[in-house]
């Protein structure tokens with residue numbers, strides 16, 4: 001993108017100078033013009049559009065977006081999913097993306113493909129991607145791709161995108177997916193929408209409609225990338241359900257040897273240290289017991305842990321408790337935490353603000369314990385207990401212990 005000032009339209013009114021929050025515009029004399037003209041310092045300009053809006057009457061300033069011609073856009077075909085793997089195993093998010101990717105591919109009457117990067121034993125995972133719906137798998141095989149490394153993965157995946165040109169590329173909004181997606185988008189000049197909660201195809205224009213919460217979750221914004229390809233989006237785990245597995249389903253395997261140069265290896269992976277405090281992966285847990293500010297202090301998380309333990313579940317938390325330092329951010333559920341969809345979600349002393357609800361309202365059964373009968377959590381709860389959590393949580397734990405022996 002670039003910004004231009006049209007000398008024949010600029011009247012020297014200085015509205016743009018006043019509008020620019022970055023003091024990037026200066027009025028300077030211009031040969032052949034009786035008044036001074038706006039000159040934009042590109043080192044300070046962030047292309048925020050404020051001056052363009054201020055100059056809407058004269059239309060003397062324009063941000064130019066480099067558009068690929070429609071003919072070039074038509075070279076991009078197919079829906080691709082990044083098949084995230086850890087320790088040589090494809091992660092569930094990849095199967096969830098394949099589930100949604102199939103719907104998009106059907107709408108566009110195109111193929112669904114997965115991109116899998118890994119070391120020597122990764123080929124064993126390819127059959128799973130076929131059985132969850134991939135028509136093709138692009139296998140990027142190299143010892144340096146065994147574990148995720150930002151620079152190496154970016155180079156390798158960008159290379160395969162540039163060669164095969166997918167029109168849509170979906171990644172998980174996981175730690176790995178978020179890091180990779182942002183780098184890839186810059187590398188291949190794509191439009192990227194992070195943390196989508198819904199994806200669909202515009203029936204007329206056949207482009208991807210990417211919906212995500214905006215303004216603190218108060219509105220849902222639908223974003224399109226009409227001028228760039230691929231259209232890239234990240235989606236959090238558990239937003240989409242994985243499609244049914246069809247064992248024995250086969251597809252086309254395309255082996256791709258990425259050019260991994262020594263300069264890619266400026267970052268070396270020395271050791272992976274697992275966080276031992278995370279006993280059960282929240283996003284994968286079938287039962288979650290979460291604590292909110294109602295638990296009053298850090299030590300009372302013991303009540304939540306005891307209930308989670310007797311149910312064989314994981315411990316979740318509201319952001320208020322994470323911000324208070326009562327529990328680590330790994331446990332946070334919600335807009336800026338994890339999106340979960342367990343079979344059972346028990347919310348204890350959580351009010352149910354929208355930013356929490358967006359992360360857990362897809363749970364099959366929600367039980368809320370809150371002493372305020374008007375707490376918004378009860379609007380999404382399957383069962384509600386209006387009462388003191390310090391009374392009901394230990395009672396539940398005790399009863400369940402008795403039942404389970």
Ligand SMILES: Cc1cc2nc3c(=O)[nH]c(=O)nc-3n(C[C@H](O)[C@H](O)[C@H](O)COP(=O)(O)OP(=O)(O)OC[C@H]3O[C@@H](n4cnc5c(N)ncnc54)[C@H](O)[C@@H]3O)c2cc1C
Pocket residue numbers: 216291292293294295317318319320321332333334335336337338348349350351352353354355356359369370371372375387388389390
């Ligand atoms: C951009 C943005 C992103 C955010 N992201 C997240 C996010 O990812 N996750 C998230 O959780 N929040 C998030 N928040 C914060 C969110 O808006 C709320 O502030 C937060 O969820 C409140 O946490 P809480 O429900 O634990 O606390 P509170 O809202 O203070 O609620 C405490 C509840 O406990 C009840 N209670 C008190 N004592 C007892 C008792 N003894 N027994 C039973 N009930 C009791 C009260 O009635 C009350 O309903 C975000 C906010 C913003 C602006």
